[in-house]
Amino acid sequence: MTPVRGAAMALVLVGAGLGLSRAAEPTDPLIAILSAIDVAPTPELLAAAGGPDAATRVRELAAATDDLGLANDVGVRVRALRALAGDPSPEAHARLLEALDAGAGTTLGSSVVVMGAAAEALGDLGDPADVPRLAALLEFEPSRDLRAIAARALGAIGSPAAIDPLRERLLREPREQVRLAITEALRALEP
Amino acid sequence: MACLRGDVPSWCAISITFALAAACRGGDGGIGAACEDTGDCAPELQCVAARCVERCVRAPDCGDGYACDDDGLCVRGDGQAGDACAREVGCAPGLACLLDAEDLDADGVLAATCAPDGDGAPAGAGCELDSDCRTGTCALGRCVDLCAIDRDCALGTACARIPRVEVAGAPTFRGCLPADGAVTWAIPRPGPAAELQVPVPDTARALQLTMSIDVPGQTVGATRVELPTGEVVYQTPLTEEQYYLNRVRHAPAAPASVLALPGSPDVPLPPGAYRVGVSSFVLVGQAGTATPRVEATIKVGDGVALDLHFHFLDLGEHPCRSAFGGDTLDAEVAGAAPFQGFVQALRTIFGLGGVALRTLTYTDLPGHPDLDAISEAELPALLALGEDRDGVNVFFVRTMTPAGTQALVDGTPGVSVGGAAPLGGVAVAVDTLCYRGWDRLARITAHAIARHLGLFRNREPTGQGDPIVDSDGDPDNLMFYSELGGTSLSLGQRAVLGESPVLR
Numbered sequence: 001m002t003p004v005r006g007a008a009m010a011l012v013l014v015g016a017g018l019g020l021s022r023a024a025e026p027t028d029p030l031i032a033i034l035s036a037i038d039v040a041p042t043p044e045l046l047a048a049a050g051g052p053d054a055a056t057r058v059r060e061l062a063a064a065t066d067d068l069g070l071a072n073d074v075g076v077r078v079r080a081l082r083a084l085a086g087d088p089s090p091e092a093h094a095r096l097l098e099a100l101d102a103g104a105g106t107t108l109g110s111s112v113v114v115m116g117a118a119a120e121a122l123g124d125l126g127d128p129a130d131v132p133r134l135a136a137l138l139e140f141e142p143s144r145d146l147r148a149i150a151a152r153a154l155g156a157i158g159s160p161a162a163i164d165p166l167r168e169r170l171l172r173e174p175r176e177q178v179r180l181a182i183t184e185a186l187r188a189l190e191p
Numbered sequence: 192m193a194c195l196r197g198d199v200p201s202w203c204a205i206s207i208t209f210a211l212a213a214a215c216r217g218g219d220g221g222i223g224a225a226c227e228d229t230g231d232c233a234p235e236l237q238c239v240a241a242r243c244v245e246r247c248v249r250a251p252d253c254g255d256g257y258a259c260d261d262d263g264l265c266v267r268g269d270g271q272a273g274d275a276c277a278r279e280v281g282c283a284p285g286l287a288c289l290l291d292a293e294d295l296d297a298d299g300v301l302a303a304t305c306a307p308d309g310d311g312a313p314a315g316a317g318c319e320l321d322s323d324c325r326t327g328t329c330a331l332g333r334c335v336d337l338c339a340i341d342r343d344c345a346l347g348t349a350c351a352r353i354p355r356v357e358v359a360g361a362p363t364f365r366g367c368l369p370a371d372g373a374v375t376w377a378i379p380r381p382g383p384a385a386e387l388q389v390p391v392p393d394t395a396r397a398l399q400l401t402m403s404i405d406v407p408g409q410t411v412g413a414t415r416v417e418l419p420t421g422e423v424v425y426q427t428p429l430t431e432e433q434y435y436l437n438r439v440r441h442a443p444a445a446p447a448s449v450l451a452l453p454g455s456p457d458v459p460l461p462p463g464a465y466r467v468g469v470s471s472f473v474l475v476g477q478a479g480t481a482t483p484r485v486e487a488t489i490k491v492g493d494g495v496a497l498d499l500h501f502h503f504l505d506l507g508e509h510p511c512r513s514a515f516g517g518d519t520l521d522a523e524v525a526g527a528a529p530f531q532g533f534v535q536a537l538r539t540i541f542g543l544g545g546v547a548l549r550t551l552t553y554t555d556l557p558g559h560p561d562l563d564a565i566s567e568a569e570l571p572a573l574l575a576l577g578e579d580r581d582g583v584n585v586f587f588v589r590t591m592t593p594a595g596t597q598a599l600v601d602g603t604p605g606v607s608v609g610g611a612a613p614l615g616g617v618a619v620a621v622d623t624l625c626y627r628g629w630d631r632l633a634r635i636t637a638h639a640i641a642r643h644l645g646l647f648r649n650r651e652p653t654g655q656g657d658p659i660v661d662s663d664g665d666p667d668n669l670m671f672y673s674e675l676g677g678t679s680l681s682l683g684q685r686a687v688l689g690e691s692p693v694l695r
Binding site: 027031032033035036037038039040041045048049073074075078079081082107108109110112113116117120121142143144145146148149152175176177179180181 | 505508509510511512513514560561563564589590592593594595596597598599600622623624625626627635638639652653666672673674675
């Protein structure tokens with residue numbers, strides 16, 4: 001059993017209890033950290049919870065792998081993807097791009113949330129090579145939330161290469177939520 | 192012996208007079224009937240100013256200068272100007288029972304003397320100075336009548352022992368305070384850093400100090416808390432370890448922070464004068480330049496009803512809209528399932544904690560695209576959109592950053608009462624519904640509201656626990672930091688929840 005499969009097994013479904021369905025008992029410390037309501041999973045927290053293999057396990061949890069038994073636990077995956085912003089390895093970067101690719105063309109809500117987490121993390125990683133991928137998300141018509149996240153991520157990367165696609169989208173963008181995000185990004189990028 | 196009409200000897204007339212008088216004891220005079228004394232009135236009435244009126248329940252039923260005795264009869268106070276008094280109703284009409292300026296016999300109890308009424312406000316009205324009050328005593332931001340027993344006070348109020356912090360040694364006196372709910376008052380601001388004395392009456396279940404500033408870049412909070420017993424239960428934590436070592440947990444924050452006592456069944460709340468240092472900060476432990484506003488709130492009584500005010504930002508075209516039961520989620524859609532199932536789940540969770548949801552309101556807040564995706568930094572701007580101070584404001588937003596954040600809270604406890612500090616509340620990210628059901632979102636929301644009400648996480652992600660001994664670190668607990676936790680609450684947690692002044 002791989003460490004991640006072990007983590008999956010730790011998500012034991014428990015009884016319905018008080019009439020409220022209870023998702024799972026987070027007995028695995030790493031899973032627990034990656035299911036925190038309002039605490040960002042910092043590298044320090046993940047290392048403390050997951051030990052020396054924490055980074056590897058987070059990368060695996062960030063992958064959409066059905067045989068892990070976690071494929072449906074989007075919450076854990078979203079935070080694992082977001083946590084990859086603190087992992088400069090090529091493997092982490094590849095996971096984030098895979099998450100964007102997997103969601104392309106979908107309108108499924110959970111996929112949009114996953115893509116948003118990956119886009120945010122790419123923004124924090126700050127690699128100018130990711131500008132084209134994120135700029136493409138500015139055209140993701142099914143979700144204004146994802147377009148806004150992409151705009152913020154482009155602003156966070158700080159590359160002038162993002163200015164043109166942001167300006168171009170601003171001319172056509174109908175949603176104020178996205179227009180504000182684009183304007184803010186351009187303010188950060190333009191001298 | 193018979194007494195005949197037209198033939199009434201003097202002895203017979205006397206007999207008749209006595210007989211009539213005897214018949215009128217517990218007599219039949221109704222309300223408004225003329226009377227000479229209470230014996231002329233029906234048993235449930237009394238004679239006041241030559242008219243039969245209802246017997247009193249509390250002294251204010253009788254008017255100024257009267258007490259209400261054990262039999263429900265109004266008794267005129269006989270204290271004259273200059274006489275010692277213990278209660279307002281012991282002084283004759285037109286006189287007030289005024290506290291001495293100092294504790295002359297140093298027995299810890301302030302004596303009082305009858306003196307002419309002032310021209311200020313009546314008992315219960317707001318005040319800043321003694322001279323603002325007709326009876327000359329301003330305490331806890333309200334005009335207070337001196338009392339000896341509850342019956343000396345108006346209905347809904349009780350006779351409490353109150354520390355007089357304006358007098359050296361903080362001697363106590365007994366005065367009428369609300370018997371239920373919360374009492375909030377502003378404490379004058381002496382400067383950016385100061386030590387305050389906060390009076391806590393013997394009827395208080397809990398004390399909260401809400402501190403706030405307007406200067407960006409600075410935080411505000413308590414520097415030190417000393418109980419009337421001399422025990423120091425809090426000092427500004429300079430490290431995370433110190434934060435958890437304090438018996439009372441608190442951390443400075445911006446633009447407001449709240450200090451709550453006791454915060455744990457293991458911390459006492461003795462009545463008396465609490466010494467509390469308050470300061471603004473530019474860095475941890477380094478005093479700032481902003482002068483904090485400070486409001487104190489005591490909770491009295493056993494209020495358990497919680498009002499929730501749901502606010503909906505623009506949730507149209509949301510990726511999780513298939514869970515809404517409509518194209519969007521707004522005040523109208525929230526009136527039906529599935530949102531009402533979510534509300535029922537909240538009722539169930541809080542019911543387990545001994546809290547009953549009471550008034551629920553639903554408000555749309557369109558036109559705030561800047562707040563569609565918020566981080567912790569934007570939370571104050573979102574919470575400022577709330578208008579309700581008599582409950583908890585719950586805001587539903589599209590999403591939060593960083594991704595995976597499901598709820599944000601303004602503090603533990605959050606700002607809830609008073610009028611000087613910015614409004615508090617909680618925010619909930621609706622994108623959770625893309626991968627969790629409404630019942631799970633209810634648990635997340637209940638967790639956030641409970642933190643706003645004063646419960647810390649029973650286990651922090653770092654492994655630390657809360658200040659409550661019996662809550663341990665069980666994942667089945669409502670306050671477990673993970674979204675996958677449960678809904679149980681320990682007895683100690685329920686007790687702390689019940690201390691919240693938000694509950695009425």
